[in-house]
Amino acid sequence: MSDDDAPDSLIPYDEHVQDALRGVVYNVLTDVAKVGSLPGGHHFYIAFKTGAAGVDIPNHLKERYPDEMTIVVQHRFWDLKVDREGFEIGLSFNQVPAKLIVPFSAVVGFVDPSVNFALQFPPPEVSAPKTGLRSVDKQGGEPLSASSEAKAPAEKTEGEEKRDSSSNVVEIDFRKK
Structure with a gap:
């Protein structure tokens, strides 16, 4: 039987899988919020759609990142609050403190480069692909789960990560090249 004959x-399996994977992000951020800091060398890049329902960020950030924004959660963050719907976090942009509210439904990428772990989610306005994730094995860097039909985050190479030296925002291109 071919895929066309299936x-x-x-049962919305794809939606259930995406919800479960967003639960990983929820669990990790909840653990960090309880302690108030990240363990060891862990740090996160969290990409989200700035125009998604429920996202609340300062206007100057919305103007600068009208579609998507990636934040770095590492050393300087405060007031991390997490619930089942999303998270709230304080970060500094150009030495200006800001509070961001991000629903998990707006998150399109979660990366912990310290252990080579990445999840990618479909954008909120697009229906979910068969699988939208790629988890990377800590040891060999091989995908633990991937689909050739899904756009999975490519491993970062030099030049793909662009840093604005005056802010804590890091832009990461998750598309395969």
């Missing part, structure tokens, strides 16, 4: 499922 019956359509009446």
Whole structure:
């Protein structure tokens, strides 16, 4: 039986998988919020759609990043609050403190480069692909789960990460090149 002959499922498995994977982000951020800091060398790049429902960021950031923004959660953050819907965090941009509210439904990428772990989610306005993730094995850097149909985050190479030296925002291109 080919994929074309497979019956359509009446159970939304793709949505359930995406919800479960967003639960990983929820659990990790909840653990960090309890302690108030990140353990060891862990740090996160969290990419989200700035125009998604429920996102609340300062206007100057929305103007600078009208579509998508990636934040770095590492040394200087405060007031991290997490609930099942999303998270709230204080960060500094050009030495100006800002509070960001981000629902998990707006998150399109979560990366912990210290252990080579990455998840990618479909944008909120796009229906979910068959699988939208790629977890990377800490040891060999090989995908633990991937789909050739899904756009998975490529491993970063030099030049793909662009840093604005005057802010804490890091832009990461998750598209394969």
